[in-house]
Amino acid sequence: MSGHDTAARKRIAYQGEPGAYGEEAVIRYFGPDVIPTPKLSFRDVFAAVSSGEADGGLTPIENSQAGSINEVYDLLRHADLSLTGELCLPVNHCLLCLPGQELRDIRRVISHPQALAQCDAYLRELGVEIEAEYDTAGSAKLIRERELRGVAAVASARAAHIYDLTILASAIQTVKDNYTRFVELSRTPRPVPPGPAKTVLLLVTPHTPGALYEELGEFARKQINLLKLESRPSREQPWEYVFYLDVEGAADAEPVAGALAALRERAIAVQVFGAFPRAPGC
Secondary structure, three states: OOHHHHHHOEEEEEEOOOOOHHHHHHHHHHOOOEEEEEEOOHHHHHHHHHHOOOOEEEEEEEEOOOEEOHHHHHHHHHOOOEEEEEEEEEOOOEEEEOOOOOHHHOOEEEEOHHHHHHOHHHHHHHOOEEEEOOOHHHHHHHHHHHOOOOEEEEEOHHHHHHOOOEEEEEOOOOOOOOEEEEEEEEOOOOOOOOOOEEEEEEEEOOOOOOHHHHHHHHHHHOOOOEEEEEEEEOOOOOOOEEEEEEEEOOOOOOOHHHHHHHHHHHOOEEEEEEEEEOOOOO
């Protein structure tokens, strides 16, 4: 491929090493004609998109079993980026080790904390030491680079192929229908085409009795489906919280636009992170 062709391809940032679920999500969402660009942390993904180092980003925001990825929500609040799409990726965790070992040889299992949480029942039954690492595929890479015997990683089958590891067990996640929802990070919003849509926003309410009830009532009165409600510490006052919401519909179309206008009249803050077509299964 020529340098010109490479330059024309979009660079999409994701957290993790080659073989991570984030890389798989990038290829599935954007297609094969992009350059997946690995970053060490979620913060680095946001920074790469914000600075223009990457043309866009894809980051996990929640898992169907382990729940929300709180760091991503916190980063969203302070990043000048837009959410412009989503993907629900089926996640099939495998147990990987150096070739020539068997399950009885494994004394320690390493992986990203989310992956370990998603495989908690299997790992408890295995009776091994559990150790968190920064990434699923990164754990596989670590085993290969350091030739760690007696250690296994929770990662994808693709990571096993990339790092030449043996798959000791497949589909070890506690809930077999296991999905991770990824969101697309962009520097500018995009128009939302007609059809099912989703808006993601931040709501800061007065710290008074009934404030959240009254403000959520705007969605109920306009028959808007509330898809998700997540609270996080405000980080400004102890024991005060902000709320992250997913609602059905696009922010610039009725009835969501009307509900947001009403919220802005009495909420402390309303911050729309983005609106985009609702992905199948999300």
